[in-house]
Amino acid sequence: MNRSKWIITLVLAGSLLVTACSDIPMGLSTLQNRLASTAPVVQGATPIAAPAQSNSINQPAVVNSSDVLISLQNTLESIYEKVGPSVVSIAVESTQSSQNTPFRFFGPNGNQNQQQAPVVRGEGSGFVWDKAGHIVTNNHVVEGATNVRVTFSDGFSVPAKVVGTDLNSDLAVIQVSASQDRLQPVQVSDSNQVKVGQLAVAIGNPFGEEGTQTVGFVSAVGRSLPVNSSTTANGASYTIPDVIQTDAPINPGNSGGVLVNDLGQVIGVTAAIESSSGASAGIGFAIPSSIVIKVVPALIQNGSYTYSWLGISGTSLTSELATAMGLNAGQRGVLVGEVTQGSPAEKAGIKSSSQSATVSGQTVQIGGDVIIAIDGKPVNVFEDLVSYLARSTQVGQKVQLTLLRGEKQTTVEVTLEARPAENTQQALQIPNNNGNNNNNQAQQTAWLGISGATLTPVIAQAMNLSQNQEGVLVEKVQPGSPAEKAGLQAGSQQQQLNGQTVTLGGDVITAFDGTVINSIQALQAAIRQSRPGQSVTLDVLRNGDRTQVKVTLDTRPSTTQ
Secondary structure, eight states, X not given: OOOOOOOOOBTTHHHHHTOOSSBOOHHHHHHHHHHHHHGGGSTTOOOOOOOOOOSSTTSOOBOOHHHHHHHHHHHHHHHHHHHGGGEXXXXXXESXXXXXXXXXXXXXXXXXXXXXXXXXXXXXXEEEOSTTOEEEEOHHHHTTEEEEEEEOTTSOEEEXXXXXXXXXXXXXXXXXXXXTXXXXXXXXXXXXXXXXXXXXXXXXXXXXXXXXXXXXXXXEEEEEEEEEEEEBTTSOEEEEEEEEEEOSOOOTTOTTOEEXXXXXXXXXXXXXXXXXXXXXXXXXXXXXXXHHHHHHHHHHHHSSOOOEEOOEEEXXXXXXXXXXXXXXXXXXXXXXXXXXTTSHHHHTTOOOOOEEEEETTEEEEEOSOEEEEETTEEOOSHHHXXXXXXXXXXXXXXXXXXXXXXXXXXXXXXXXXXXXXXXXXXXXXXXXXXXXXXXXXXXXXXXXXXXXXXXXXXXXXXXXXXXXXXXXXXXXXXXXXXXXXXXXXXXXXXXXXXXXXXXXXXXXEEEXXXXXXXXXXXXXXXXXXXXXXXXXXXXXXXXXXXXXXEEEOEEOOOOOO
């Protein structure tokens, strides 16, 4: 049965409806000017004449507010008629669910109420990419999916297969077999041209209400969104750059849907909101189309996307940090905190911070190189560096970094390499090479069910632990996993440390059956030496207290990916 509905939430409705007189407020006049310049190119929209020039500089323009409302309504109707048939509902059965963080990534269940269930059922959104049946959605919608089904706007339902996923952009591609007339690909616009204040329309399936359209404006651009559960074997984590922020209502089930402009062109993929309640609070986030058009073709062709990698962690240089380093208080750039061993940055000789200072009552690392430009493009904050690497570089490319080393400026050439694999895959799914062939155990996977990060001195300090403390910080515990059954505790507080997002507050694993664990690699090696069904003892730091947790390892559930 087709449950398609058209629901328009007009953010400025209050301002519009109170203007019954001929003189309109500045907000509506600005909206009218925007519509007047764009409405003629939108099918079905009614052009609006520009306000007449007044003889008095202080006299407001006089227009008919009802004409503005009609034109806006025509524009929104046209957008829905054009884009609505391209947006689909995605139903999944999954063995995973998204992490409960201040940024609500709506996973397969659309909320956090079913995390105890071994199989999670739920809904998300997606949109038609091409006539070959490829459909784009969020990675967290189909992550761990064992069954995926797509329903089109006309009620036609068909099974789908996962073609490719990318954790670091939170994008995924699935594919269906459907008639050509039903496959109506979207048009994609350049998100780099998006401005704050422009019309933003979201279409998706919030709370399972298929074909819902909500309306607002672009409220910010250039945001960074932490990648859900993405940490590498060396403990690094990543963010999605150039994210679009909107006040168009986005709710559970909108994930993977579209955010479009006033021409009905996709400018982003709705992915998350910032909310303490799990429902829209007026701050939603969309993965920008500039990333979508790079990642999606690679997912279709290769099933994955390879990112270029520099190999540093750092932080934006503030006035206080600059002063502590003896630099001009107005100096901006990225202070290099750590350089990853064996990384392109280390090979190029980039220097990490090696000194400490007290800034605003906190001990911080200083003294490293300060990156002020990349390929001649100014780098004022850490996000500038991340955006350039994502937008303009590829693996094997040489880039020129302009550095401040002390008070001297120098240029370093760096050859970018492929970003290391996420430990979400490595720590949760490690081949069992113990040689035990009974019941095909040699072909099975020993599974603990956590993702985490190597405990660095910076992370330890943020958790009020000794900076010499070693171990693996548990950032996420998979629902239904051995770790969850044993009571291992995940982190709950996200914090930016040296430019990277880390989830603090979880257990710290310090030993595995008596073997010291000082890094994520050591934990991986310990699991690799184990087998499904084996009972192991973990030494754990929990809120600063030492305890032991007994865990029975299991076989990682299979997926369709």
